[in-house]
Amino acid sequence: MRRLLGFNLLTGIVLGVAGWYAGWYAAHAIVGPSIDYFADVDYNELSVVLAYLGGVLGFLIGLGFLNYPILRLRGYPPSLREKETAGTGRYFGLCTDHKVVGIQYLVGIGVFFFIGGLNAMLIRIELLSPSRQVFPAGTYLTIVGIHGTMMMGMMSSAILGPFGNYLIPILIGARRMAFPRIEALTFWLLMAGGVILETTVFFGGFPTGWTGYEPLNTQGNPGMDCYLIFFALVGISMTLLGLNMIATIVTMRAPGLTWTRLPIFVWGILSTSVLMVLAAPVLIATLGMALLDRTAQTSFFIPSAGGSNYLYENLFWVFGHPEVYILALPGFAIVLELLPVFARKPLWGYRLAISGLLGVSLLSWFVWQHHLFVSGINGDLRPFYMLSTELISIPTGFTFLCGMMTLWRGKIRYTVPMLFCLAWFFNFLIGGLSGVFLSDVPSDVTTHGSFFSMAHFHYTIMGGLIFTFFAGIYYWVPKMTGFQLNETMGKIHFWWMFIAFNATFAPLFAAGFLGQPRRVVTYPADLTFINQWVSVSAFILGAAQLFFVFNLVYSLVFKRIPAEANPWESKSIEWQLPSPVPVYNFSKIPVFSSDPYGYGEPARPVAVPASSPAGRD
């Protein structure tokens, strides 16, 4: 009872609602409903925006994020531990234990992944027939928008959030992240954002899809503000998440952990974090400008009032392209990290793999205009962006080479995480090669804005990231929870998902080439069979994820078979600790002497506890 009186999710929600009303009425006080030009006489546009911002502020204050800054301002000394040893209540509030934040992320992102997936199922229900309208046409666009936006916003942190937060301190021999409260903040910002995005249905939805193109953006109902605020919160969350990762990896590595002994997973997180820190602020600024266009009558993006829709498109894609590598790189990192364990060989070409990751990271800044090939950009730019986009396949290829050569002459075990990693090669190959077609301007003339483009990014993002997300879950959940996941069910889930995934998205390449544009509620009658096939396959794919949830509940709630400390016989340091990992991670800070890939080499430990008593705090 006393614990309930502290700052937690409940107080967060209460203060969030209070903040909502505060913002709403503040806006009404500033401008009455007489603001013309952009105001809908039913609601005042500014009210919606200030209400949501007030709500988020109230929510964060209610969770207790202001407590520590206020304490420090009042002169209290720096302190760290907050609620780290309490029970399940830790998971429902601000907790500075990075492992708790990791699990919060896993569950939180999981829930929104399912909401995004539900919207995908609704899209495919609509597309079962070209003539029957299941959803009104405008609402259909909102469903399409929610699906895309929810997935892109949430899944950007799909690996860094759960697995980055949980594992990075352990992998580098530390007890915490550099900024634990910011770490918790990134999670709650994302959760607040997700709820805000779903409430768009109460404000008329939004018509632009996840890219939010202007000027259609400014023309949208107040539900558009939900999209803008959600994505801005995601941007802030991503920036802080990346910042935290970089600071931790650069400054808090244990003794002996030189850059060349770092697990490749950490390198992957690092290269992704650099992209997050640099790209997300561009998004926040762009969405801020769009919000101003909608509320304060500015005209950044309204052409006939002096602005330019190209400005929006370019700013968005300067973020948008690194964003897709933020989605893809963690997938590379997981595959390269898991393959040595299940092939029982060292990671082949460690330095080449790192240059691949960093190369992709660097080149991703120079390709964004390939989203704008036919938009009317200056013709001189197109050959350059065609070249830069083609070039990015070279460092991507390094990941393939290193993975393939790790398998070469190995002793491969087909465990569930391994199956998902192997599927990555198949899916990302198709995704990547279709990207080669899209990067070629003549070919792009037909495929841009069509279902071919859709199939491409679903193969790279879902086939790449989501498959490795599941690989990570099956691999690390025994460590995180201390309980096994049922292996047979895992294998059923894998094959069910792999087959249904390919059945769903492969025909979409054809649909695009046959002339079906994206985000359409109807299509030519001769494409009916393809669309029906895809819809049915999509329902089967959705069912696969429900089966996965069944496995989770069955294994973690009912069966609860304890997992060994090292079920995969991995040499990596997290597997030398008990499952679940104890609160302080290490009783003594370890000293590292090699990378974790010493398979087939004379046995030596990756790290030993430092001989001096408990290292850093």
Place this chain on the structure above:
Amino acid sequence: MRARTWKLVGTVVVVAAVGVLIGLYVSKLTTEAGSPSYTVPVKTVNGKPVVDLTIETVAAVGPELSPSHPDFVSYLIRNAQGKWERDTVWHLPAHATVHVTIYNFDGASGLRNSYLARPQGTDGNTYTVDGKTLDVINPDDASHTFAVPAYGLIVALPGVADDAKNQCGYAPCALSMAHRTIQFTFHTGSAGHFRWQCFVPCAAGWLYGFGGPMQTIGYMDGFLNVA
């Protein structure tokens, strides 16, 4: 054993709650921003189907017909009992002659594309405005359009003069109030699902006049379900 029962109960409750939430979400989406459909009564003349469509356009649809958006401009259709309904999805017979009468109670906003000021797709590519047969109007006088792009049907509706007396505020509007009467005839073809829309930027307060009611089925957009 007791713990297991609680877990089972808990799982069932959670699954049921999720199911209810999903159900509510989907039902909200299927009914949001849509329109019930209305079957227009069909007569037979010389063995061929003929339909009389009487619709009106109003400046503000009023709280009776739209509690959530009383200030939206809207199309209304007169049902067989003579009452005005806010439905924009109409069932029409295939291969029929459709005689349309539109009462426009709204003032002019002006067409963005003047080309649409010329009636097309009607019999003779002309229409009657207040009894006079016209083949074009001044685009600045256009208040709304009734257009079915798949049929090539475009009809611009001239607006009530700004200084006209007895203008209609909130719908329903009585015929004694200031209005224009537009009449034309078009023909449906084989069965299909055809959208219709207004082309005049008449959504006050939205960018380019094309947001809000102009992008919501049930107000200035709808379907002709021809069967």
Place this chain on the structure above:
Amino acid sequence: MSATAPTTQPGPNHARRVIVAWIVFSLIATPLVAIFVGPNIPPGNGSDQATQQVFDNTVMVALLTPVICLLLVFFVYALAQFRKQRGGDIVDGPPLREHRMVQLLWIVLTSLTVLFLAGFGTFELLQNGAGGGQGPSPIAVPSGQKLQVQVIAQQWEFTYRYPSYGGLETSQLILPADTLIELHVTSLDVVHSFWAYQLGIKADANPGVDNIAYLKTKGPRTFSVHCAELCGLWHGYMFSQGKVVSSSDFSAWLHQQEALFASVKQYMPAYANAYYPDPQRRAG
């Protein structure tokens, strides 16, 4: 112990097997793909640009076939051959960490492939723009006399203006056969995209901007026009049919449209490359 001898022997055998299999598969598959698959890749032969795109796609798919073959052969071989023994203990594999030659070869081959594709794509693009919108100052301009046709996108229909016929505006796109056409695509409100599928043309329609794309029509045919950029409620229904017709049919159609256009001509703005609608259009 002679344990070292057996472990080194199977090595070269694996690599040779994979490489030979790869070469054989590629030699069989690539010509098949180039001959049977490539030419059937849409959008077909409706215009010079469409034909060009099909050729471009054929070259790419033929070049990518050996890549697919390599990965296919590799994985099928590796996943079968290098399995851990069923039921046996978990043993480690050989500690292979890198191989300079393999890395070098891979980097060189992938770079060459990629650079060739970029160069080839650029070459194809610079001929005449490959049907894509090039903005107001195109750099890939085909030579010869061009018929100017303006495509005006608006929410939610395309209309077309013919400046060489007195600024005539129509709702259907009819084009003469065997003619070089300069399309000027613009919008009156939000961003749309003009996609004439069978003609292989796609150009975004931006408000206040003239986006130029070149098209050389071939014989008479019907083609579908779709909007390819989300533009609001009726984006999915913003489609129509256009036609390429013989010159005589084209003249006949123009006369018919001019008659229709005559009454509204007095109200039309002068033909311009872009139009600037007032953002504040509101009722009353």
